[in-house]
Amino acid sequence: MKVDLTVLAIPAFVASMAAEYAWQKRNPAPDRRAGDYEFADTMASLSMGVGSLIAPYITDRLLAPLTPRTGRYAKALMGFSLASAAVATAGDVLRRHRGSGLPEAGTLSSSSASAPTDGEGGGRLERDAAIPPALRRITGGSAVSAVASTVVMVSTLWSAQTASSVLFRRSPLDLGSGPLAYAVGILGWDFLYYWNHRLDHESRWLWAMHVVHHSSERYNLSTALRQPVAEALTIYVPYGLLSLLGVRSAIVQDARAVNLIYQFWVHTEAIRSIGPLEKVLNSPSHHRVHHGSNRRYLDRNHGSILIIWDRLFGTYEPEGEDVVYGLTTNINTFNPVRIATHEWVAIARDIFRSETWSDRVGYLVRGPGWAGARQG
Template sequence: MEILFDQMPNPFTYFVPLFFLLIVAEAYISYREDKELYSLKDSLASTWVGLGAAALNTLTKAYQIGLFFLFYQLFEPMRVEFLGYENLGWAWWVWVLCLIGDDFNFYWHHRFCHTIRIFWAAHLVHHSSEKFNLGTAFRNGWTIFLYKPIYWIWMPILGFNPVMIALCMSFNSIYQFFLHSTLVPRIPVFGQIFNTPWVHQVHHARNIEYLDRNHGGILIIWDRLFGTYMDKDKHLKTEFGVLHPPTKHDPLTLNFHEFNDIWKDVRSVKSWKAKFMYVFGPPGWSHDGSRKTSKMLQQEWLQQQKATPTQKEEQAELVAQ
């Protein structure tokens, strides 16, 4: 285990210069064409959050790999007895399966990050920016590394080498860096299978109709298969960020303010069911109906779209009152 871990290359080392050059290029284009893709305050927040995430990811890498190796070795006798092999090896087709399996895991990990509040608290920082640029890709939650590997446990159990799994996870993260830009147009054929910046804008949008869509990493087919895909409407102005943005933009607030809000909500109710829902229910759930989940907001939005002009005026008057 130690030999394999020590020998494992870090793909990010080779891509950091490219990431830096692309961010500089995007910022230059933004300045030249007055697109306002970047702001100093937002960029500083992304930088500090990204540096903290990179440090924590490095510190927890041994824990992730160790966890994978634990299940990899623990289930080896069962693989030999019931499946007839010790491990899947390093053949090219195993790499392909590993990449597909990794992306499948990422989809469900990412989807649950948007539909379970405690996981949303860890992931929210990635959506906290009202700008959508390549620098946003580095806004990763500091606590997400603690539970993320759980979704990948089945892979070492089946015999995928833990180092291979870790490398595929890195390749997935590298690919996703390139998704965070508004300068890339729709890519017709490629975009039918693979995730692109065009549809990833939908994922980062706070428009009601766009909420909780397009969770895929490399592949967009998971969203098509599981009913979460939505194409970007070129006629609709995309608004980025979260519905209830934090009041401060320091890295500690961005990473932990939602955990603090969860704690306040849990303490505010006596019912154990309500306490459970405030932690594991969907973001926006409340025991008294004072807040709304994304599904509730989208249902209201759909009703408004179906309403006649007179009904819309009446609804607007009720809201104003």
């Protein structure tokens, strides 16, 4: 069995964090630095790191029976999804019908007449009053069930059909196991990573998984280990595409590991610049910008090893003003379960309250900021 290089790197990760902590002690700041270690925050990051190593083994077993075409319960899940969607759609029709039966002019009491009626505000209040709470709960719950089951089906099918082992068997190419194969694998992974990382910030479905990594208001090497545990429930531009170019599956996995290991060291405030290499390589300075919640820093610097992708595709931003780490609205918790699930819960809540399928799909796949704008 091939050992994951990221697991072999764990002792180096721990030693690097100890060195960073020692540097902070030798170089104290007048005010508390965002890079300083704080026990609860560090423990949350470390627990998420351990969870990210364990999660794939658990999710593979749980999701395999639900995978379309191969899973034992895949057809049952599909039937459940269709039935839930049908119930939600019927509920939408009933809600519109009940909501359209508002009292005629002259029949409202004086207290009702004084209620707001401007646009959606008052009209929606009157509509909601005409709809039984049970109907809202059944419709909303069915919509959440339909979307959740569809997410499971789509993500598991996509993962199974785009795995590097599957695509390598379909490729007429084989680059072998030499330097060329590793060069194509590492450079290709880095290019695909840029686009997938960018999509993490542009689609709420992917952001719900990736937000874990941005949830800390501190920035040190332990932050690098605050990794997501729900990657199995997302879809990406498949890294298996590298195997269509003749990169063997084992080398694809090594490329993944090299990419992750490189990302570790850029999560620090101790290194301010790497000089001329800043033009080509991702660096702590570039990645501090990526973790900033400052308006000018949002959704910038998505590169992993190379920063040239951001320079080429218009998402580069140099470090200027002091970085404010965390989310635009912080969740104020060190609970790993809440860190991992809070955005999924928010998506489910928005879908539950929605009245149309266009809004439900939008709350899942459109940008993270779309929900707030829609509700505002």
